[in-house]
Amino acid sequence: MAGQPPALSFNTTFDAATGHPVTVAPGLVRITAPNAGPYTFKGTNSFIVGHDRVAVIDPGPDDDAHLMAxxxxxxxRPVEAIILTHTHIDHSAxxxxxxxxxxAPVWSGxxxxxxxxxxxxxxxxxxGESDWGLVPDRVLQDGEHVAIDGITLEVIATPGHCANHLAxxxxxxxxxxxxxxxxxWNSTLVSVPDGSMADYLHSLEKVIGLGYGHYAPAHGGSIEDGPxxxxxxxxxxxERNRQVVAAVNGGARKIRDLLAPIYPQLALPLHGAALMTLKAHVEYLVDRGLIGATYGPFGTTLFPSRA
Ligand SMILES: [Zn+2]
Structure with a gap:
């Protein structure tokens, strides 16, 4: 086994240069859209990949200034494809x-x-944040390679944040x-049933095992040591999973009962996102028999595992 995992720290210092092209690496240009917000940080990063011919990854929100940018x-330059990492509307509208x-044709998972x-x-x-009507011209498959003007993109299915997510x-x-x-800038939102904690954890392990060192996310700046x-x-x-089990064993019976022991300092506007994430942890733990739950019209009732 490897040693202690590195401590988690978020980088919230990002100069987005909204609307202006920023070269991240040769043949990789980032343009941040003007849709900053609590879930989008400084806005959605669109990427243009290629030189003489290009692909656009994640066009972003329906915004005329961003379209112009x-x-x-x-x-x-000819656009070979519009590629989506996933179909939340801040990426696809x-x-x-x-x-x-x-x-250009649209490719997605x-x-x-x-x-x-x-x-x-x-x-x-x-x-309401999901683009249910978007039908891709081509469905990209896990492991396939697509060539854009001498640059080869490797398609990596990474479900968890949502089911059709690709890296x-x-x-x-x-x-x-x-x-x-x-x-x-933050850990991603996992909201069931749109996303899945089990898929997300599996997709984290999958990406760690690849050879890529630098990560360029769709919100916020590049991550130097990605793995x-x-x-x-x-x-x-x-650790969150362990905290949820401990809280349920300690008497928490509703998902909202988990907020105070697990997020003692959390500001009120963030309670909704925290509850969504806790629900995803609960489902993961129930599926593994580590806690129990019943589901009814008035929400989920939790109880310790009888195993
Ligand atoms: Zn999303």
Whole structure:
């Protein structure tokens, strides 16, 4: 076994240079959209990959200034594809306009879908943020390689944040485009049934095992030592799992009862996101028999494992 995982620390110092192209690496340019917010940090990062011919990864929100910034950076070069890391609307809403402007086909990990069927009475908290109507021209498969003007993108299925999430490796370089799967400014939102904690943890392990050292996420700045940071995220989630088991064994019976012991300092506006993440941890632990739960119209009731 390796030693202690690195401590988790977030990097919230990011000069987004919103609307301006920033060269991250040869053939990799980032343009941040003007949609800063509590879930999007400084805004969605769109990437333009290639030289004489390009692909656009994550066009971002439906915003005319961002469309102008993308098309002026593309500067008439043929666009081979519009690629989506996933189909949340802060990544995909600009697709129809960019497709009309460039004629490029849309490639993604498939139509938006849930990580598991919705339970009776269950609300999908991020259903309104998901692009249910987007049908890709091509469904990218895990492990496939696509060539864009001499640059080869490796498609890596990374479900967890949502079911159709992809990371894209730039083969032969240290760079991995991690979408919302791994971001440096915060841990990602995992909201069931849109996402899945089990899938997310598995996708973290998967990415750690690849050869990519630098991560370029869809929100916030680049992560220099990607695998170390991903190991810290994984350890953070495993610690959360232990805290949830301890809280349930200590008498917590509702998911909201977990907030005070696990997030004692949390500001009120962040309670919604914390509850979503706790629900995902609860489901993970119930599926493994580490705690028990019943699901009803008035929410989930928790109890210690009878095993
Ligand atoms: Zn997302």
């Amino acid at each position: 993308l098309t002026s950076t593309i500067a008439g 600009l697709v129809p306009k960019l497709k009309a402007a460039t004629g 498939g139509k938006h879908r849930l990580s598991r069927p919705r339970r009776l009475f269950e609300v999908n908290a991020v259903g 894209l490796g730039i083969a032969g370089t240290p760079w991995l485009l991690t979408g919302d799967h791994i971001m440096g 170390d940071y991903a190991r810290a995220l994984l350890a953070h989630r495993q």
